[in-house]
Amino acid sequence: MSRRQARCVALQTLFQLDLNSILNKENAIDGVLGLTKVLKERDFLYMHNLVDGTIDNKAYIDSKIGAVSGDWHLDRMPAVDRNILRIAVYELEFGSADLTPKIIINEAVELAKQFGTDDSSRFINGVLGSIVRK
Incomplete structure (x- = not known):
């Protein structure tokens, strides 16, 4: 596993929490981890940090x-976006x-391609590019 998997x-955890206000963070994480491979300790800590x-x-x-x-x-x-x-x-x-910033934006664009709509990656790239320029 890697930072990308984290x-x-x-x-997926933040998405669940965003749409389900009665869900707590630990249950959301457990639910997502139950559907994925187990994260290495360093990636698990990174995911929790995020x-x-x-x-x-x-x-x-x-x-x-x-x-x-x-x-x-x-x-x-x-x-998702x-x-x-x-x-x-x-x-x-x-x-x-x-x-x-280039790495962070690239990783966000890759997540958008995997989980978002056809327009998500361009939208994410534009918003993050504007934030970095400011």
Whole structure:
């Protein structure tokens, strides 16, 4: 497993929490991990960092996204796109120094290609590019 798989699990967990307010974080993680291969310890910790950090900084992250997304308010975005953006902005703002903006954007675009719509990858790339330029 890798950071990419950790991001996939984080995305699926945040997606569930976004759409199901009665679900708690640990049950969401357990549900996703039950459908995937087991993460290595380092990737499991990274996934938890992404989930916890994104949840803890959600208001700040959402304000960063909202500032560049124009008419696409967060509540109008597809839930997958919204949560991919949240993870990527968390990594851009609070992630480790070994992750460059180019890597973070590329990983977000790859998640969008895997889980989003045909337009998701372009949308994600545009929003994150705008955030990086600001």
